[in-house]
Amino acid sequence: MKGSQILQEGITNWKLRLVLSALLCLMGLGALISMVLGLFVELSVMDKSIVGIAIFMVGTPVYLISSKLGNIDQYTIAGFLNEELQEVEGDAEVLVKSESELNEDEISRRKQLEAFFDEHPLHTFLPDKPVKQAWILFTLSFIGSVAVWFIS
Structure with a gap:
């Protein structure tokens, strides 16, 4: 039963990473798009906020659905480990x-793998590149939003 628990923790961690990357990307992009839209259409601060929130609210589920969040299961994690981890x-x-x-x-x-994952937690082997990219996108979008705000 422990092997299943190890993979379940991997599923949870993988899904949390996808959700975090979705939230970061869409917060930044929502703010940037609403600010840029304000350059072309006369929008109040409230209107820009509503546009940004709408982009965030619509974009987050679209991002999560397109990333196939619901399809991540124990076999997904096991397949990833087989491909990426020599141990x-x-x-x-x-x-x-x-x-x-x-x-x-x-x-x-199975006992060997369980001992290995007791010593080396599974989450340390899961990909974190999407989260790092989301942080970069969020930061650049936020900087762009502030720049557009100063321009207008």
């Missing part, structure tokens, strides 16, 4: 299966 050696599926489905070799391998 797993393509055996991450043993963490997904119930113990009754495993033979003796697989049970032994």
